[in-house]
Amino acid sequence: MQDLKILCAASLIASVAFTGAAWAESEVDPALVEAAYSEDGKYFTEDDLPTYKVQEDGTVDWPTYSGFRRYHSECHVCHGPEGEGSTYAPALKKSALEMDYYDFYDVVVNGRERVNASEQSVMPAFGDNPNVMCYLNDIYVYLKARGTDAVARGRPRKKEPKTDAIREEENACLG
Numbered sequence: 001m002q003d004l005k006i007l008c009a010a011s012l013i014a015s016v017a018f019t020g021a022a023w024a025e026s027e028v029d030p031a032l033v034e035a036a037y038s039e040d041g042k043y044f045t046e047d048d049l050p051t052y053k054v055q056e057d058g059t060v061d062w063p064t065y066s067g068f069r070r071y072h073s074e075c076h077v078c079h080g081p082e083g084e085g086s087t088y089a090p091a092l093k094k095s096a097l098e099m100d101y102y103d104f105y106d107v108v109v110n111g112r113e114r115v116n117a118s119e120q121s122v123m124p125a126f127g128d129n130p131n132v133m134c135y136l137n138d139i140y141v142y143l144k145a146r147g148t149d150a151v152a153r154g155r156p157r158k159k160e161p162k163t164d165a166i167r168e169e170e171n172a173c174l175g
């Protein structure tokens with residue numbers, strides 16, 4: 001009997017360790033993606049960074065849905081559909097998880113170039129483009145959701161409604 005208990009305890013520890021390993025394998029720190037609180041239909045991590053929220057029935061938060069649309073109007077031509085990357089530009093579903101939020105922002109605002117004899121890799125600056133800047137958090141959370149596979153490929157079928165606060169912010173930003 002004693003042996004059995006020890007065995008059970010051991011397998012419990014093993015399964016906990018395994019869950020931990022799954023996160024480690026994809027190198028995603030849960031604190032980076034887990035929604036700790038929401039505000040007016042938007043979700044944030046415990047560090048106050050924007051993140052996604054997917055309910056059990058697949059309903060996504062409005063910003064994730066909006067990000068899906070904006071990504072596919074402004075970014076996918078170079079970065080490939082659904083953040084998968086292309087021969088020309090990196091897979092942003094990975095970048096959104098691996099890059100610091102502020103670095104991610106900085107590259108989009110200011111652009112980035114690697115131009116030399118063997119390569120010509122140019123990320124344009126979008127800082128003056130309201131169709132990107134007013135939705136950059138949406139694009140960012142959508143890409144994070146793609147990076148963890150919380151959102152499957154394709155258009156999310158169910159979404160939370162757009163809140164009045166989000167609509168007001170959008171109007172103020174677009175000017």
Ligand code: HEC
Pocket residue numbers: 071074075076077078079088089090092095099104105107108112113114121122123124126132139
């Ligand atoms: C004209 C093509 C093009 C478009 C459009 C474009 N990008 Fe890029 N982007 C690139 C290239 C090329 C790079 C790699 C730049 C380098 O080599 O430094 C890049 C790099 C980035 C990076 C850095 C990724 C990393 O892992 O280092 C981010 C973030 C990014 N783009 C976001 C965006 C977003 C968001 C949009 C849409 C609003 C967008 N890009 C639209 C071409 C593009």
